[in-house]
Structures are given as C-alpha cells and as structure tokens.
Amino acid sequence: MSRDELTPSAARWALVGARTTVERHARGRGLALFRCDAAGAAWTHTHTLALNNPSFQVLNRVKTRAYTVHGDQSEVSVIDLSMAGELALLQTTDTGGRNPVHLCLSADERFLLVTNYATGSLACWPVLDDGRLGERSDLLHFQGTPGPKPQHQKGPHPHQVVPWPGSDCYLVPDKGLDRMHVVRLTAQGRLEMVFAYQAPAGSGPRHLVVDPAHQRLWLCLELGSAVTRLGFDPASGEVLDGPVVSTLPAGHDGENSAAGIALHPSGKVLYVSNRGHHSVCVLALDEHSGQAAPLRWLGTQGRTPRFITLTPAADALIVANEDSDSVLRFPLDADGMPGEGVVVAQTGSPVCVSFL
DSSP, X not given: OOGGGGSTTSOOEEEEEEOOOGGGTOOOOSEEEEEEOTTSOOEEEEEEEOOSOXXXXXXXXXXXXXXXXXXXXXXXXXXXXXXXXOOEEEEEEEOSSSOEEEEEEOTTSSEEEXXXXXXXXXXXXXXXXXXXXXXXXXXXXOOOOOOSOTTTOSSXXXXXXXXXXXXXXXXXXXXXXTEEEEEEEOTTXXXXXXXXXXXXXXXXXXXXXXXXXXXXXEEEETTTTXXXXXXXXXXXXXXXXXXXXXXXXXXXXXXXXXEEEEEOTTSSEEEEXXXXXXXXXXEEEXXXXXXXXXXXXXXXXXXXXXXXXXXTTSSEEEEEETTTTEEEEEEBOTTOOBOOXXXXXXXXXXXXXXXX
C-alpha cells in the first residue's frame, strides 16, 4: 500500500474511535482505521492503535494529524496519520479536567479546544508547527445552577465545542446547567465568556450543528429527546430562542435520550439519533422559516446509536451503534433523503467516525 493511496482522490479511509474500559462495559480496542471502497459500502480494517477510550476525534485539514480525547480519563492525544494504513501516537497531554468528551480546532488550526465534561471546563492549547500541542493557554470553568435531574445534572457538564464559521465565537452545549455557552477565543489563546443561552429546564443540551447561511443553529436536547432551532448573532454572541420539536414518534413512552445530530448541506434535512428508541429521526426543514417536521424514523439495526455523521460527499449517513458493535451506512439522495441502511463495519463499542 503506497502513501499516495491516502490522498482524497483515492478510496476513502474511516477512523473509528471506540470505548475500551471495563467501567463502560466496552468491547473496543482503541482507534481503528478502515479502508473504504470507492462506493464507501465495503470497509476493510487495516490497523488499530491501542488507546483507552478514544471517544471523539477531530482531524486537521490536510488529514495528517488526528486529535482524540480519552473519555472518562484526563488526557488528549495527537495521532500521526501520514503513514500508509497505520496510526502512530505522537503525544498525550493532560486536559486540566476529567472526562474530556469533545474537541475542535480553530479555523486557522492555531488552537485546539477540549471540553471536560465531569469537571465543567473548556481547555485550550496552541498547536505547534508539527501538529503537537504546546503548553495549555487557558482553562475556563463554567458556573451556574445545575438542572433539575441530579442523576445527569450534578454540575456544569459541557458536552461539545463548535466554532461559528467566520467568527471567533465557540458554542458549548452544557448538559448539566441546561445552557449553551458562547465563548470567544482571543488571538493569544484566551477564552472569554460572552453569552449563556438558557435551555428548557431538564432538557440537557448535548450536541449542535450550525447553519451560518441563515444565522441559526440546531441544538440537540439529550434529556428532553428533542431538538430546538436557535437564532445566533456572531457579532454580539446573542442567542435567540426558538421552537422545540420532539425526536420521538407520538405515543412512544419508553426510556430514551437524544444523542447525535447532523445537517444535510442542502439545508432541507436534519438527522437526530435516539438511544432507547434505537433510531434516527429524519426531520424536514423549511429553508426560509426553519420550521422542522419529523418525516420518518430509521431503525438502526442495533442498540444505542451514540454517534452519527455524514460522509464528506454527503452521499451517506453513518451511524455508530455503541452497544451492538456495528457501523451502518444509509445512502442519501441529493436532497438528503435516506435509503436502506447496510452494516459496513463490525467493531467493538464504536462512538465516533471520521473520514480521511
């Protein structure tokens, strides 16, 4: 296998992060690399890098480095992707908190940001020329009153960090405080609080997707099994309230929590996964008003679809079933409407999928 085979013009490569620890009842072995055929429908495992709970990854633009948090631990690692068909650990460093669950690179890739779920903080590091991390530049602790569900809301629990394109604003859903924080990143790598949107009590904001063309975003409410449309002004950092839509079919009364969220580039379709109902809710969006209406629910052929994403070409929806050790591919038409799902990989406790 030549190094050239890792270029975007060749077959796709998929990076799958998995839970590995006994505490999570996990069956994963670390960070796995799969080679995908030209259609993306057949995945072949090529290499696994043994790591504890590599539960979420982000890649740099040229796909030579991956950054992964170690869920339930206190570390973030840098992975070398430049070797043909293999992964190599470059660096592991402390996050300044416990249970890091999400991360992102700044638009200029000068900084990496990580959310520490258990200890309620957002950390930032400068990214060095070789992709490694320098000394941490800031650690912002979120403050506020926990939500009304003590089993899930013991304090601030930031679950994600997402940049707003073309600005220095970062959006941080906080499951513990029922908030979405708006944070500014300075040129020196400092983090400054700008605004805190208050979500419905007990709703547990988890993940979001942005629609900058219409200055709005979609926020997944984990504990409320719902999604809400919010307006956003990047100049002021202000968030405007919007309607809440259930991700469950009428009449469902079993336990459930909403998890992953993805927006089709057409702007016409939104996808939200349900853990408990074991489905993906497909919502039709009105491009102008932003009104959302559930169209159908995709059965995920497994349990606990913790993570969903679109392929780089947006020709398929990928679903990772954490408790059924499977990754599914749903083909999408030009408008984002899904076809029948097919299992493309079997791997222990998958919780994140990224594409090279």
